[in-house]
Amino acid sequence: MYALVDCDNCYVSCERVFNPALEGKAVVVLSNNDGCVVARSPEAKALGVPEGLPFYQLAERFPGKEIHALSSNYTLYGDMSARVMSLLRASAPDIFIYSIDEAFLTLPSSQYSDTDVKAWGEALAAKVRRWTGMPVSIGIAPTKTLAKVASKFAKRYAGYRKCCVIDTEERRQKALAMFPVADVWGIGRRTAMRLEAAGIRSALDFTQMDAESVRRAMTVTGLRTWQELHGRDCIALEHLPRKQTICTSRSFPKMLTTRDELAVAISSFAARCAFKLRQQRSMAQYVTTFISTNPFRDDLAQSSLSHTIALPAPALSDPEITAAALRALDTCLRKGYQWKRAGVVVSGTVPADEMQTSFLDTPIELKQKFTKLSLVADKVNHSLGDESLQLASAMRAPDPTTGKATTFRNSILHTLRSPFYTTDIRDIIEVM
DNA sequence: TCTGGGGTCCTAGGACCC
DNA sequence: TCTGGGGTCCTAGGACCC
Numbered sequence: 001m002y003a004l005v006d007c008d009n010c011y012v013s014c015e016r017v018f019n020p021a022l023e024g025k026a027v028v029v030l031s032n033n034d035g036c037v038v039a040r041s042p043e044a045k046a047l048g049v050p051e052g053l054p055f056y057q058l059a060e061r062f063p064g065k066e067i068h069a070l071s072s073n074y075t076l077y078g079d080m081s082a083r084v085m086s087l088l089r090a091s092a093p094d095i096f097i098y099s100i101d102e103a104f105l106t107l108p109s110s111q112y113s114d115t116d117v118k119a120w121g122e123a124l125a126a127k128v129r130r131w132t133g134m135p136v137s138i139g140i141a142p143t144k145t146l147a148k149v150a151s152k153f154a155k156r157y158a159g160y161r162k163c164c165v166i167d168t169e170e171r172r173q174k175a176l177a178m179f180p181v182a183d184v185w186g187i188g189r190r191t192a193m194r195l196e197a198a199g200i201r202s203a204l205d206f207t208q209m210d211a212e213s214v215r216r217a218m219t220v221t222g223l224r225t226w227q228e229l230h231g232r233d234c235i236a237l238e239h240l241p242r243k244q245t246i247c248t249s250r251s252f253p254k255m256l257t258t259r260d261e262l263a264v265a266i267s268s269f270a271a272r273c274a275f276k277l278r279q280q281r282s283m284a285q286y287v288t289t290f291i292s293t294n295p296f297r298d299d300l301a302q303s304s305l306s307h308t309i310a311l312p313a314p315a316l317s318d319p320e321i322t323a324a325a326l327r328a329l330d331t332c333l334r335k336g337y338q339w340k341r342a343g344v345v346v347s348g349t350v351p352a353d354e355m356q357t358s359f360l361d362t363p364i365e366l367k368q369k370f371t372k373l374s375l376v377a378d379k380v381n382h383s384l385g386d387e388s389l390q391l392a393s394a395m396r397a398p399d400p401t402t403g404k405a406t407t408f409r410n411s412i413l414h415t416l417r418s419p420f421y422t423t424d425i426r427d428i429i430e431v432m
Numbered sequence: 433t434c435t436g437g438g439g440t441c442c443t444a445g446g447a448c449c450c
Numbered sequence: 451t452c453t454g455g456g457g458t459c460c461t462a463g464g465a466c467c468c
Contacts, residue, residue: 010468031436038436054435072436099468188466219442221466247438296435343437440467449458 001140001167002233003105003121004147005088005128007081008135008155010101011039014080015070017133018421018429026067030055033253033413034071071414079422083132091124096237104144104237121163129162141166144235145228148185149175149203172231176204186225186235191218203229242282242349248272249343253413255294256339262291263326267394268408269344270325271318277346278378283314285348287321289328294340307332314350317370318377318391321346326393 007013011029016022026047029039037053047065049058058067081100089095092105107117121138128136139150146166153175154164166172182192184203194217200206206214207229215223227234248269256262266289277284290306307328315321325344377389387407395405419427 033436034434036435052435056434102468186466190465219465221442243439245439249437251436253434294435341436438468440465442465443463445461447458447460450456 001107001109001117001142002144002147003092003107003124004139004144004151005084005103005105005124005136006139006151006155007084007101008137009039009041010081010134011072011077012041012044013134014077015073015418016041017080018076019418022068026065027070028058028067029070029072030416031072033251034069034415035251037069038072069416071417073414073418073420075420075423076418080132080134084128084134084136087128087131088124091127098237104147107140117167118163118165121165122161125162136162138163139166140164141172142231143228143233144237145185145225146172146175146231149179149229152179152183169231173204176207176229177202179203181206184225184229186221191222242280242351243276244349245345245347246273246276246284246349247343247345248276249290249341250408250412251341252339253411257337259330259333262329262333262339262342264394264396265342265408266325266329266344267322267391269342270322271390271394273325273344273346274316274318274321274374275378277316277321277349278352278374280349281352282349283316283352284311284321284346285314285350286310286346287324287328288345288347289325289332289342290345291329291332291339291342293337297338297340301337303334303337305332305334313367314348315367315370316352317367317374319370319373320367322391322393 012022012027015027015029022041024043025041026043026049027041028037028044028049030036031038034055036055037049037051037058040049040051044067047062047067049062049067053061055069058069077100085095085097085103088103088105092107094106094108096104096106098104107120117140121140125136125138128134137151137154139147139152139154140163141147141150150164150166154160154162157164166175179202181187181195181200181203182189184206187195187206195201195206200209207226209226211223211226214226218225224234250265250269252265256265270287273284273287286308288306288308290304292304293300293302295302309324309328309331311320311324315324321344380389381387387409390407395407398405421427421429
C-alpha cells in the first residue's frame with residue numbers, strides 16, 4: 001500500500017502557523033514580484049478566487065471582500081516542509097518526497113493490517129499537525145494514483161478525520177464514480193477536455209474505456225494512469241538524485257533594455273544554477289541563456305531568444321558557468337526590444353567525480369581554483385547569508401550617492417512578505 | 433501600470449551509420 | 451523502368467506535474 005501525505009493549502013498553512021490571525025480568513029499567497037496568486041486558503045477558493053489571477057485584478061474582481069494577500073516566503077515554506085518530511089520519515093522509512101508539500105510513503109503489508117491502516121493514518125496526520133502546526137491529508141491505496149484520489153477525499157470531507165483508505169473493490173468503484181476525470185493525477189487540461197467531449201466525465205467512465213483506445217489517444221503514460229486506476233501498481237517514482245536539467249529564471253519587475261542590466265540578472269541566475277549543480281554533486285556540459293519580451297504587451301515588439309553553449313569540459317564553478325551564460329547572452333541579444341523575463345539553464349549533467357579535462361578546456365589548475373573558490377563561497381554564504389560572497393558581475397555598479405552596490409535579488413518585489421520566523425534569529429517570534 | 437517558476441516524460445521526424 | 455533494412459542519436463514540441 002501507498003500513503004500519499006499532502007499538506008493542505010501548503011503556503012497559506014505555513015503562514016498561518018506563525019500568524020494565527022489568518023485562520024478562518026480568505027488568504028492568498030503571491031508569486032515573485034507579487035505577480036499573481038499561487039496559493040489560496042479554502043475561504044479564498046470559496047469566494048471564487050482563481051489560481052493564477054494577476055494580483056492587480058484581485059481588488060477589481062472582488063470588491064468589498066476582505067482578502068489577505070502575502071508575498072511568497074520560500075525560505076519559510078522550505079523550512080516548514082523539511083520539518084514535516086522529517087516527521088514522515090520517522091514514521092515510515094520508505095519515503096519519496098514528490099514536491100515541497102507531498103510525499104509518498106510505502107507501507108509494508110506485513111506491518112499494517114487492513115483494519116489498523118486507517119487508524120495509523122489518522123494518528124500520523126494528528127501528529128504532524130501537533131508537532132509542526134501543518135494540516136495534512138492522507139490517502140492510502142494500492143497504487144499511487146488511487147492514493148492521490150483518496151487524499152482528495154480526505155481533504156474534502158471532515159468525516160474522514162484526515163485519512164481516507166481505498167482498499168476494497170467496492171470502495172474503489174464508489175470513489176471513482178464520484179471523482180471527475182479532470183482531477184485524476186496525470187490527466188491534464190487538454191486530455192480532460194477531449195475525454196469530456198467524448199462523454200467521459202468520471203474517473204470510473206475512464207476506467208471503462210478499452211485499453212487500446214486509451215493507448216492510442218494518450219500514449220503509454222495515459223495507459224499507465226488507466227492501469228493504476230484499476231489497482232495495478234505501475235508508476236515507479238525513481239529516486240533521481242541528479243537532475244538532468246537545472247533552470248533558474250525570473251520575470252523582471254520592470255522591462256530591461258540594456259546589456260548591462262541583463263548581464264547582472266544573467267550572472268545571478270548562472271551562479272544560482274552553479275550552486276544547484278554543486279548541491280547535487282554534478283557538473284553540466286551545456287549552458288543556455290534565454291531572454292523574452294512581455295507577451296501581454298501587444299503594443300510592443302515580441303521576441304524570445306536563446307543560445308546554448310557547449311562547454312569544453314563539464315563545469316560546476318560560478319566563474320565557468322557565468323562566463324558561458326554571458327557569452328550566450330551576447331550571442332542572442334538583439335537591440336530594439338524590452339526584455340521582461342530571462343533565465344539560465346544548465347543541462348547534460350554528469351557526476352562531479354567523473355571529471356574529465358580536454359586540451360581546449362580552461363587550464364586544469366585554473367579550473368581547480370575556480371571549483372575550490374566556489375565551494376568556499378558556498379560555505380561563507382551558508383554561514384553569513386546567501387549573497388555575502390559572489391562574482392562582481394552579479395552586482396550593479398555602486399550607487400554614486402550611497403556607494404552601495406545592489407544585486408539582482410534586491411530588485412525583486414515582495415512588499416507583503418512575512419518574516420523568516422524559523423531561519424533568521426532576528427525574525428524569531430516574540431511572546432509578550 | 434501591474435500577468436510565476438522549475439521540472440519530467442513521450443513521440444515524431446530527421447540525420448546519420450552500416 | 452526498377453531504388454533495402456535496421457538501428458541509434460538528437461531535437462523540438464506537446465503534455466503533464468506541483
